Amino acid sequence: MGAGWSAGRAWLALTARVATLAGLVGEIWPMPARTLYDKLWEAHVVREEPDGTALLYIDRHLVHEVTSPQAFEGLRLAGRRVWRPATVLAVPDHNVPTTDRSQGIQDPVSRVQVETLERNVREFGLPAFGMDDPRQGIVHVIGPEQGATLPGMTVVCGDSHTSTHGALGALAFGIGTSEVEHVLATQCLAQKKSRAMLVRVDGEAPPWVTAKDIALAIIGEIGTAGGTGHAMEFGGAAIRALSVEGRMTLCNMSIEAGARAGMVAVDDKTLAYVRGRPFAPKGALWERAEAAWADLHSDAGASFDRTVVLDAGRLLPQVTWGTSPEMVAPVTGRVPDPDAEADRVRALGMRRALEYMGLEPGTPITAIPLDKVFIGSCTNSRIEDLRAAAEVVRGRRVAGNVKLAMVVPGSGLVKRQAEAEGLDRVFREAGFEWREPGCSMCLAMNADRLEPGERCASTSNRNFEGRQGQGGRTHLVSPAMAAAAAVAGHFVDPRELVGS
Amino acid sequence: MEPFTRHTGLVVPLDRPNVDTDAIIPKQYLKSVRRTGFGPNLFDDWRYLDPGEPGMDHSRRRVNPDFVLNDPRYRGATILLARDNFGCGSSREHAVWALMDYGIRVVIAPSFADIFYSNSFKNGLLPVVLPADTVDRLFREVGARPGYALTVDLERQEVVTPDGERFAFQVDGFRRHRLLHGLDDIALTLQHADEIRAYERRRAEEAPWLFQDLQAVRGEGR
Numbered sequence: 001m002g003a004g005w006s007a008g009r010a011w012l013a014l015t016a017r018v019a020t021l022a023g024l025v026g027e028i029w030p031m032p033a034r035t036l037y038d039k040l041w042e043a044h045v046v047r048e049e050p051d052g053t054a055l056l057y058i059d060r061h062l063v064h065e066v067t068s069p070q071a072f073e074g075l076r077l078a079g080r081r082v083w084r085p086a087t088v089l090a091v092p093d094h095n096v097p098t099t100d101r102s103q104g105i106q107d108p109v110s111r112v113q114v115e116t117l118e119r120n121v122r123e124f125g126l127p128a129f130g131m132d133d134p135r136q137g138i139v140h141v142i143g144p145e146q147g148a149t150l151p152g153m154t155v156v157c158g159d160s161h162t163s164t165h166g167a168l169g170a171l172a173f174g175i176g177t178s179e180v181e182h183v184l185a186t187q188c189l190a191q192k193k194s195r196a197m198l199v200r201v202d203g204e205a206p207p208w209v210t211a212k213d214i215a216l217a218i219i220g221e222i223g224t225a226g227g228t229g230h231a232m233e234f235g236g237a238a239i240r241a242l243s244v245e246g247r248m249t250l251c252n253m254s255i256e257a258g259a260r261a262g263m264v265a266v267d268d269k270t271l272a273y274v275r276g277r278p279f280a281p282k283g284a285l286w287e288r289a290e291a292a293w294a295d296l297h298s299d300a301g302a303s304f305d306r307t308v309v310l311d312a313g314r315l316l317p318q319v320t321w322g323t324s325p326e327m328v329a330p331v332t333g334r335v336p337d338p339d340a341e342a343d344r345v346r347a348l349g350m351r352r353a354l355e356y357m358g359l360e361p362g363t364p365i366t367a368i369p370l371d372k373v374f375i376g377s378c379t380n381s382r383i384e385d386l387r388a389a390a391e392v393v394r395g396r397r398v399a400g401n402v403k404l405a406m407v408v409p410g411s412g413l414v415k416r417q418a419e420a421e422g423l424d425r426v427f428r429e430a431g432f433e434w435r436e437p438g439c440s441m442c443l444a445m446n447a448d449r450l451e452p453g454e455r456c457a458s459t460s461n462r463n464f465e466g467r468q469g470q471g472g473r474t475h476l477v478s479p480a481m482a483a484a485a486a487v488a489g490h491f492v493d494p495r496e497l498v499g500s
Numbered sequence: 501m502e503p504f505t506r507h508t509g510l511v512v513p514l515d516r517p518n519v520d521t522d523a524i525i526p527k528q529y530l531k532s533v534r535r536t537g538f539g540p541n542l543f544d545d546w547r548y549l550d551p552g553e554p555g556m557d558h559s560r561r562r563v564n565p566d567f568v569l570n571d572p573r574y575r576g577a578t579i580l581l582a583r584d585n586f587g588c589g590s591s592r593e594h595a596v597w598a599l600m601d602y603g604i605r606v607v608i609a610p611s612f613a614d615i616f617y618s619n620s621f622k623n624g625l626l627p628v629v630l631p632a633d634t635v636d637r638l639f640r641e642v643g644a645r646p647g648y649a650l651t652v653d654l655e656r657q658e659v660v661t662p663d664g665e666r667f668a669f670q671v672d673g674f675r676r677h678r679l680l681h682g683l684d685d686i687a688l689t690l691q692h693a694d695e696i697r698a699y700e701r702r703r704a705e706e707a708p709w710l711f712q713d714l715q716a717v718r719g720e721g722r
Contacts, residue, residue, distance in 0.1 A: 046699045047692055051673035055692060057699055059710050067592065069533035080686070083696075086713040095531070109531040109554055116533050153710065160591040160615060174615055176593035177535075178622035178685070186689040188696060192672060194614075224518055225585035225611060258588065260614050281709035289709045324518050345517055345583060352516065443590075445527050452551075462589060464522045466545045 067158030137411020147277025227259030381410030399489030509578030587616025
């Protein structure tokens, strides 16, 4: 301990000297101002090809049961080992039941996939949480929760919502199964640098306008391909005001704007969030990490290829009405009319969406009745999400026309925390089902799904056709809006239900 | 991986933007632990009128006659003509496997979602980006001329119409090289194993907290 302390001190003194020297050099040859993305990228380049393709080093590889079996099979067929097993964290989440698990998984196909993951982590000696581990949960909830994903890291997972971890000031992005195999075998990925995009959200979000509403409003503004080819940094007063969990919701949805990655600069909130997490550095190592992380922000004057500015003060709670996250309206709005759309391809898309959703143009959003309500997913299943929903639900009842309202916590530890706060009772007394953690009805790979024609207020991330079950109709909303809709039986301005 | 140099094939037009990977291959089929056999379930919700589950005999299901892939005119198509933001959504590589397994070798669109674009190259499926007005024209020509076929040449980076008209397209040099020769990405990267190790040594000095072993850390909840 003593040795570590003095070594830490010596190191700090050394870095101070290096910093002074760098400052001096900087005055003579000014370093170009760099974006957060530049910094994260440059720190991870192992080598670069003449065409600019870089071999990028990966610090953390999250693995789940759906996109990994073919990757492990590839390693076996080629006789390859895992390059650095200690960087992997594996957990089953997509297929796990959210009801009683004592009988295991009933669906034989889902069971094979979860068992295949268990066999693979044993064979290759990888860190993993099993289905019965209290720490099990959605991969993008447990990474930050455990301190397994940290500021300054490169984080990948065979899952598009890996962008979530960018909330900690990390470079985090989703990859396909071939790339999962590539990272397992080499700890690297061949990547071309994306363009840098800044989404600045100024002002102060009004009450009931949450990170989810900001995310949906951004997507409504720039479209689901608005961020394609870009790494997206979120900044501005409204982002700094968000909690770290709120930033996770926002970065999670950056893939719905098409972005390669989403990220937020490190600040005191980030450090307070990470400090003391099970896998976060401790003691002298923490001091060093904290000092290094202080630089994880875009420099003043750094240039972005594209900048989008929104005023949070003008935002309202959002509800999607179509089959793409960009098809979104404020809760006070109406379902739009495709005849008013000038672009032919877009108008066609809107017509198809309205037909699938069973909606008429001009219908007030608040007149849309609901069959089911789902609070959960890697977007909105953390403790603050559950608190926000419980606050709306407390002392109220789920409306009679709502057949099923369910809360699926993001992890075993979120569930435990919520129960310690009595939130489970609030939900149960109102008529919600209180479930075990997993991806659940966000993509309906387990038994939780919509039946054809059923309409759902969902805190998840995708309203694609069939996403929550074939023929199911999904409206994306915040946890507070989902809770308010469960109580009212239709969408409702939470400001009217609960007051400001 | 199978190399891709030049391909000529029948074109099938899928005239809708933002085709997502959930539509390309619905989630129930992701439960397979193999890379093959997804072809019968490509665009499953659009292609069939009845709900599908893994393990069914899909040849006995009710086919949606209005879906373009079921139009006899486009039977045997190997080039898919699509609109903006093709392959958006989930990172599932199963979407690429399903297209390949069905027989598609090229997708032409004005834009692709990033992860789908990258997944395609790993499997020998060539995504070709052409300007929106060119794609618009191709849609009109495909609609007007039964049996419309295109030639896609990766070596010369051009799409050639039946009339001999040529449209150039761009592909990263590194990706093009790997696809032309069907190279194994992992073997290529492992040629640089020494550089990866050198990076790790340097990085472990700079940022030692990144080199903690997760297994060695006792992980109980906070």
